[in-house]
Amino acid sequence: MQGRLAWLGAALLALTLGGAAIHAPGQLGIGSDRRRIAFVAVCLVAGLIYLLAVRLVLRGGTTPRTTWLVLAVALLLRAIVLPGPAFLSNDINRYVWDGRVQVAGINPYRYMPADPALAALRDATVFPFINRADTARTIYPPAAEALFFLTQWLASGVLAVKVAMVGAELVAIGALLALLGRAGLPRAQILVYAWHPLPVWEFAGNGHVDALAIAFVALALLAAAADRQALAGIALAGAVLAKLLPGVLLPAIWRGSGAGRALGWKLPAAFVATLIAAYLPYLGVGADVLGFLPGYAGEEGITSGRGIYFINLIAQLVRLPPWAGRAYLAGGLAVLALLGVRMLARPVTAAGVAGDALLLGSVLMVLLTPHYAWYFAWLLAPACVAPSWPVLVLTLLSFTIYQDPFGAKLLWPAVLYAPFFALLLLPAAWRQAPYVPAPASRSR
Numbered sequence: 001m002q003g004r005l006a007w008l009g010a011a012l013l014a015l016t017l018g019g020a021a022i023h024a025p026g027q028l029g030i031g032s033d034r035r036r037i038a039f040v041a042v043c044l045v046a047g048l049i050y051l052l053a054v055r056l057v058l059r060g061g062t063t064p065r066t067t068w069l070v071l072a073v074a075l076l077l078r079a080i081v082l083p084g085p086a087f088l089s090n091d092i093n094r095y096v097w098d099g100r101v102q103v104a105g106i107n108p109y110r111y112m113p114a115d116p117a118l119a120a121l122r123d124a125t126v127f128p129f130i131n132r133a134d135t136a137r138t139i140y141p142p143a144a145e146a147l148f149f150l151t152q153w154l155a156s157g158v159l160a161v162k163v164a165m166v167g168a169e170l171v172a173i174g175a176l177l178a179l180l181g182r183a184g185l186p187r188a189q190i191l192v193y194a195w196h197p198l199p200v201w202e203f204a205g206n207g208h209v210d211a212l213a214i215a216f217v218a219l220a221l222l223a224a225a226a227d228r229q230a231l232a233g234i235a236l237a238g239a240v241l242a243k244l245l246p247g248v249l250l251p252a253i254w255r256g257s258g259a260g261r262a263l264g265w266k267l268p269a270a271f272v273a274t275l276i277a278a279y280l281p282y283l284g285v286g287a288d289v290l291g292f293l294p295g296y297a298g299e300e301g302i303t304s305g306r307g308i309y310f311i312n313l314i315a316q317l318v319r320l321p322p323w324a325g326r327a328y329l330a331g332g333l334a335v336l337a338l339l340g341v342r343m344l345a346r347p348v349t350a351a352g353v354a355g356d357a358l359l360l361g362s363v364l365m366v367l368l369t370p371h372y373a374w375y376f377a378w379l380l381a382p383a384c385v386a387p388s389w390p391v392l393v394l395t396l397l398s399f400t401i402y403q404d405p406f407g408a409k410l411l412w413p414a415v416l417y418a419p420f421f422a423l424l425l426l427p428a429a430w431r432q433a434p435y436v437p438a439p440a441s442r443s444r
Contacts, residue, residue, distance in 0.1 A: 001066070002063070002069060009053070009070075009073035012049050012050065012197075016200065017080055018042050022035050022042065028085075044399060047197055051392065058189070067186075070195065071173070071194065082162055082163070086205060088205065089374070091207075092207040095148045096151075096157065096158055099161075104121060107284055108138050108148075110288065114134035136295060136296075137288060137292050139292040141242065141243075142279055143212060143238050147168075147212055148209075151163075162206075165203045165211035166204050169214070171218070172211070172215040173218075175218035175221070176193060179354065180384065180385060182350040183349065189384060193384045197399070198373065203377075210374050210378055212243075213245070213246055216236070217239045220246075221253070222350075224252075224253045224348075225354075233267040234271070236249060245364065245365075248336060302368065305324055339360060355385075357381075358391060362391050366420070371401065376398045377395065379395055390423040391420075394416070400415050
């Protein structure tokens with residue numbers, strides 16, 4: 001088995017090298033439509049190789065040497081794309097800018113990048129490529145901003161951010177390895193996250209801050225499984241302060257701290273206290289501390305519903321009223337609330353907490369149908385412990401978003417979501433690891 005896994009890992013490395021070579025040197029983007037199509041095709045082929053590797057690991061028979069092989073290949077995959085340019089997204093330029101603004105002692109929520117007050121900080125390599133430079137303040141929450149500051153204080157530039165995101169991935173992998181051990185599962189199952197092409201390209205390649213959110217999600221899952229209420233609350237708050245989406249995991253994480261007892265107060269208290277403490281240094285700008293977030297929800301068509309695939313799909317069949325988007329979101333929140341309430345009484349195991357977190361996260365992402373591939377990557381943290389074929393296929397097919405991010409409202413989203421729902425109809429497709437009690441020596 002280890003030999004076959006090594007061959008699959010070698011194939012992934014070769015495909016990653018090929019994907020990196022597709023980028024046209026000197027181009028900010030990938031270079032051309034033909035290159036973009038080729039890149040997406042390479043990533044999808046890599047996805048097939050990845051699924052074969054996942055199947056091999058889940059069938060069992062792994063050893064500690066298998067885990068080291070998995071980790072070595074994961075490191076090499078990231079080493080291939082880390083030194084190169086971020087050619088799939090320009091978000092990293094905003095990260096560098098926000099860090100630079102803070103190093104200069106300025107609140108990043110106070111000014112738009114194009115504001116004359118920041119003219120002295122402009123350069124020719126970062127400032128010209130900041131998105132929404134003259135229309136939006138930063139959108140990123142305080143944990144993300146703290147990391148941006150740290151990277152630019154230690155070593156200015158884009159590479160510093162990418163290295164920091166890979167560092168966050170290492171924290172996530174360490175926490176997930178511990179979680180797998182607590183669940184009684186083979187640690188080689190870390191392959192589910194570590195070999196997935198999406199984190200490789202989006203974090204080592206594009207430097208997206210979602211890597212920081214994944215690190216905190218993994219830490220929150222581990223703390224919840226260990227019945228460390230305060231730590232779980234702090235870690236979950238950190239995930240929300242990096243990327244708001246993991247807030248949906250609160251029922252799974254809080255349930256995890258209950259250990260069959262009445263819900264404790266430590267987790268929510270630590271969660272709220274961490275949120276408040278993180279925002280305090282930035283409150284000098286008042287309500288502007290939310291940055292571009294309120295405007296972003298409108299721009300992406302979330303509040304109106306025009307940016308949500310399933311609303312557009314229904315609109316092809318019937319005429320929808322203006323309040324359809326709000327009703328859709330309210331119904332989605334109700335579904336998530338019902339799922340969360342049911343989870344509060346479930347038994348506490350590492351696999352159980354991860355499985356419930358994966359369910360809540362997956363429902364949220366399918367409800368919102370994001371327009372960006374990297375938004376799906378955080379689902380891979382709980383999927384390491386509670387693998388689900390529909391979710392793994394969904395995260396892999398997110399690469400197709402690069403082919404047509406905003407043009408076709410029906411065709412390309414169908415390519416992304418139809419296989420997910422088709423797999424859900426197959427028996428045992430939602431394959432989650434069984435609920436395994438934690439070893440007695442680790443229980444509290």
